[in-house]
Amino acid sequence: METERLWIRRFSAEDWKDLYDYLSQENVVKYEPYSVFNADQARTEALRRSSDAAFWAVCLKSNTKLIGNIYFRESEPKAFGTWELGYVFNPEFQGSGYATEACKQLLSYGFEHLNVRRVIAKCNPENMQSWKLLERLKLRREGHFMQTGYFKYDSNGDPIWHDTFSYGLLRSEWLNRVE
Template sequence: MLAPDYPITTERLLLRPIDVERDLEDLHAYLSREDVCRYIPPVPKDRDALRESYAAWKRPSVLRREGEVLCLGVEHRDSGRLIGDVVLFWHSKEQRSGEIGYAFNPEFHGQGFATETARALLGLAFDGLGLHRVTARVDERNEASARVIERLGMRKEAVERDAEWFKGEWTTLVHYAMLEDEWR
């Protein structure tokens, strides 16, 4: 089980559960953009659709069993703005495996926020949940995301050509992983 004490603090950020009413404008600032949604499952949404989708999917702030997903907002400590969101998937209790993912407002790209946040997610996965292996999957065209994953020390393990029919086209996925002893 993983029940973090929120907010989770990093040098410049707070990771916390998303409050759709409080965070709606900041969520809309990036999740309404085609360039942000290009490589992630959500499609661009207007404010009403975002509010509805966040209200419909109850995002747990605690992981109790495999198969659950922790979704957190990333708040910039100085401005109080939500600048992105992250997910930690708990795939298997027996295999002690999980996966991380993230999306950020392009206004905040290039400042190390994604790396700082993903490092905190790996800490939750390995130190908090006790996982043995954490993966990340990146569309090969998303070079910025791959650089973040590589800066964390995750190793490229596989490239799957035309692996997934995604948003009307075949996409090639690059798989990265880190083991618990590599994290330590």
């Protein structure tokens, strides 16, 4: 897929260096269910993502550098037509509208070509950049769930529980939106 400034494509194993550039940063993976990646882990992950249809590489048209990724996968049961959206971007390229541009393109593709009925997304309420992006994309905050899970542990080995904002958007809302 193509936007004004971006290519959105499937991952390749060769993407590992650009993937490592951002997944090796603690501030990037703070809200993710994994820790920072080393170079070997980034190689393995790029290879894994190259065969996982849920992951999309977001690259600059100007130099083909991978600057982030979008997760877009159909949820079970498939008969419900619900897909989940997620994203992680290199902070070096944040604040320029790339994530908004890429996610809009993928939402358009989902609603208009895949016949997606509903898109959902979840994020930690502390991750203001994430929920502001979801709201720019016109997803509706549908809930604030308390202590829904944990990915990390404190220095005593106790879980660090996090809250979750839940968002949703229907195809009819997307098709009737006013830009």
